[in-house]
Amino acid sequence: MIEIAHLLAVADAYKQATSLEDVTVSHRLFGDSKKLAALRTGSDITLGRFNAALHWFSANWPAAAVWPDEFNRPEPTAPTNTPTEKAVA
Numbered sequence: 001m002i003e004i005a006h007l008l009a010v011a012d013a014y015k016q017a018t019s020l021e022d023v024t025v026s027h028r029l030f031g032d033s034k035k036l037a038a039l040r041t042g043s044d045i046t047l048g049r050f051n052a053a054l055h056w057f058s059a060n061w062p063a064a065a066v067w068p069d070e071f072n073r074p075e076p077t078a079p080t081n082t083p084t085e086k087a088v089a
Helices: 004-018 022-030 035-040 047-060
Strands: none
Touching (some): 004 022, 004 047, 022 035, 022 047
16 A cells, blocks of 8 residues: 655655755745644645655656665656646646
8 A cells, every 4th residue: 555655765765865954855845844844743744645646656756766676656646846836828
């Protein structure tokens, strides 16, 4: 079963590969610099945000970094700014 701990493990691997701070990754990922910290202390997110976050990581994963073996990587797409952005018509 996939859970928040898996998303946090991918976030930690991304942070290690990019040398970015938690707040920076959180802002890029959710548009909220405090969301990853909140998840680390037991907060929750919707399934849609969870899946969007994994897809964001996959699309923005550094080429030289190795995706964590424990988790299936979603098919990468073109890099995006944040998974919470809405298309403007």
